[in-house]
Amino acid sequence: MPQQLKSLLVVFAVFIGGLVAARHFLLPPTFGERGHYRAAAVVTIERLPVRYAGREACGVCHDEIASVHRNARHQTVACEVCHGPAVAHTESPTENKLPAPRERGYCPLCHGYDPSRPTGFPQIDPVAHNPLKPCITCHNPHQPEPPHVPGECSACHGEIARTKALSHHALLDCTQCHKTPLQHKIKPREVRPEKPLTREFCGGCHAQNARAPKNVPRINLETHGGRYVCWQCHYPHLPEAR
Numbered sequence: 001m002p003q004q005l006k007s008l009l010v011v012f013a014v015f016i017g018g019l020v021a022a023r024h025f026l027l028p029p030t031f032g033e034r035g036h037y038r039a040a041a042v043v044t045i046e047r048l049p050v051r052y053a054g055r056e057a058c059g060v061c062h063d064e065i066a067s068v069h070r071n072a073r074h075q076t077v078a079c080e081v082c083h084g085p086a087v088a089h090t091e092s093p094t095e096n097k098l099p100a101p102r103e104r105g106y107c108p109l110c111h112g113y114d115p116s117r118p119t120g121f122p123q124i125d126p127v128a129h130n131p132l133k134p135c136i137t138c139h140n141p142h143q144p145e146p147p148h149v150p151g152e153c154s155a156c157h158g159e160i161a162r163t164k165a166l167s168h169h170a171l172l173d174c175t176q177c178h179k180t181p182l183q184h185k186i187k188p189r190e191v192r193p194e195k196p197l198t199r200e201f202c203g204g205c206h207a208q209n210a211r212a213p214k215n216v217p218r219i220n221l222e223t224h225g226g227r228y229v230c231w232q233c234h235y236p237h238l239p240e241a242r
Contacts, residue, residue, distance in 0.1 A: 051085035054078075058086060061093070065142050072143035082106075082141065107135040115159040120188045122146075123158050149185040156188060160237050167238040177201075177236065195231075202230040217241070 030039035058079045059066035069075060080086050088096040101107075108126040117123060130138065138147050153174045154161035164170060174180070183191040196202065203221045205212045219225075225233060234241070 049087075051087050052080050053086040053090045055080075057090050060090075068140075069142045072145070074142065074144055102134055102136060104132065104134050107139075107141075113158045119160075120156050122156055124155070125158075149182075153180075164237040167240075169237065169239060197229065199225070199228075199230055202236075206230075 028038045028040065031037070033039035034042075055066070055078050069079070082101055083098040086098055089098050104126070108124070111122055111124055112126050113123045135141075139145075150156065152161075157174075164172075164174075178193040178195055180193040181191050184193050199221055200207075203219075204210055205216055206219055207221050208218050210216070210218070230236075
């Protein structure tokens with residue numbers, strides 16, 4: 001057997017021996033009894049004091065607010081997400097008051113612009129949107145409907161708006177390509193805008209015989225791109241040629 005192979009086997013033997021020793025001497029005694037974790041951790045966690053009461057407990061005293069919150073856009077946000085752990089408050093309401101965030105910086109933790117958030121999630125630019133005013137000046141946190149429907153698509157579609165502003169389509173209104181029912185601004189996830197489904201739609205500006213300014217790129221609809229719809233190859237908000 002070559003000397004190099006012998007040395008390699010020795011290294012493997014030491015490594016495996018170290019793993020066996022570590023498992024025997026270093027792992028907690030209850031590790032592996034109920035799976036790949038320390039079984040005694042369950043008992044340790046059970047002994048921790050309960051800090052959260054749950055929204056049902058909040059509704060016992062705050063039934064009017066709970067009724068509003070149950071049917072509002074924040075219905076999936078538990079009371080204690082904003083007000084903190086409430087067990088002590090439920091046991092002694094007068095001695096243990098819960099905080100109610102009123103400073104401007106709290107709501108942007110969720111609603112400040114972040115391109116990683118889902119499309120249609122309400123987002124604002126905290127610097128430009130009603131600067132310095134606390135959010136609760138205009139919005140009821142338990143039923144945070146906007147005082148009026150957004151006037152611009154960018155209120156919810158910030159990432160698309162920023163991309164489109166740098167594209168050749170910057171001067172096109174969103175509604176020129178998207179049929180957007182009024183209810184979309186009120187219930188954006190239930191009522192969706194429509195987007196073009198045919199090649200002829202983009203051809204209205206980009207076909208060879210289209211009535212559009214001379215500097216608009218033209219293509220032959222019969223031969224260009226085969227059977228594919230235009231936006232399958234070109235991102236319409238930044239439609240650079242590939």
